[in-house]
Amino acid sequence: MELVIDRLSKHYKNKIAVDRVSLTLKEGVYGLLGANGSGKTTLMRMICGVLKPTSGEVKFNGIDVSEEKFRDLLGYLPQDFGYYPEFTAYDFLLYLSSLKGLTRQRAKDRTSELLKLVGLSDVAKKKIKSFSGGMKQRLGIAQALLNNPKILVLDEPTAGLDPNERVRFRNLISRLGKDRIVLLSTHIVSDVEYIASTILLMKNGQIIHKGPLEEIIRPIEGKVFECLVDCNTAEYLIANYPIINVREEKDKTFLRLVAEKAPCKEAKAVTAVLEDLYLYYFNKEANKSEQLYGIN
């Protein structure tokens, strides 16, 4: 089982959304991390055959992404999806089952199974328009699993889920990743940290880092520091180092930052986590948005 992405690119008029991405994915859970506009959704859409690439190709065991056979093996949860207003959760899954080529009886069985799995059995006959964001998201996850896909692509699957639902979802994905390729994108770093066997870090349309958690955080291992400093030192550190966390504490400021060596005498080296790496790489974007929202 091998999903090969070969020099996949997508260009718009004045923007390169995805830039010559090449990957080979085997069974397991792959977490795609990146800031807004980094090209995650575009990449996922091309992998699902929803968006035509400018160049490059996507093949699963030699089957091209444009073929019906490929779509037969695919489960996809888009970032934003709609539903026909007259549909109940049950109707929605039955409808998509028919599009996925399931027989009527199999569709009914699978729909009931999946509604139970995502905890929507009680509201199966209720109109989707009455659902909360989390319920809609769970329904979206259920539809992606209807055809028992070999490739499961989930764009922001945990958006709108409460902490309990997220834990349930993580467990489900971990189980699913045993015998299929699961590619998920999220902004919630901890989701990726817990369930992804391989992390893909995307920036400006390119995969800048790829590997298991231990490997991927190696570049900042021993470079993450925490300190409790006075106002002036805090200002100096904020201006000169990539900051991961700031917290005001009485007359002092708590900082978590990345530096080659201890930036001040109060600084203590701490164990690096994925969030540190993410914020380190996307520091510029984070600072830009802070300025945009007037935080600084």
Add this chain to the structure above:
Amino acid sequence: MKYKLKKELKTVFDAPAPARKEEFINLLEYPKANRLDFFISQIGYIRKRVWILSLLLFIGTLIGLYFSGASYSFVWVVSSVLPFVSLVTISEIARSITYNMDELEMSCKYNLLEVSLIRIGILGVVNLAVFIGILLLLSGKTDLGFIRLGIYLSTPYLLNCYGSLFVINRSKSRDTVYICGSVTALVSILNSLISIRIYDIYTERNRMFWAIAFIMFAVLSLKEIVKFIKRMEDLKWNSSLTA
């Protein structure tokens, strides 16, 4: 004896929990629905309002014929109502985009293009059946020939098809169906006004006008349908969707 022993054993020992049940189930190949099953299933997903409006129009024509008989004014009434049938049909064809289901449907085995083609096929046949039914009812009651009557009735319908598809193919908004509704109202009013104001619009004198209008709108509608299908093949996403 053996049976008794088995029964006893069952009561003494609990059956072990199935091991790797899920993996085993995943290995099974379930029978898949074929294209015909898919086609039939899609008929059920055509909204009731399409069938109801088509039926109402047919019954309305029957009632109208019974009470007022076939006259030129009856022809323009029917021809002014027919664009609404095309509106319901077009809104049905474009509803994947209207309700943001396009991306999901594009990723399925039978994708958006196939769904759209099937909808166009089913609704085209329904529209044609209603149209021929009305034509048969009216043609026997008027001195207008079958073809002439067909052209009078179908020209506003085709104009509306062209106008609505023109809007759908160029608009990126999900509210295009409301614009299409306005186009339909405009076509219907225009048709009524022309029929009322120009008293000899349905006479031999205007034969060329009708023939040209019919051919022109038929060709333009066909072009827009082809464009719509091509759009379904490769839905163009604007860069705001690439976050």
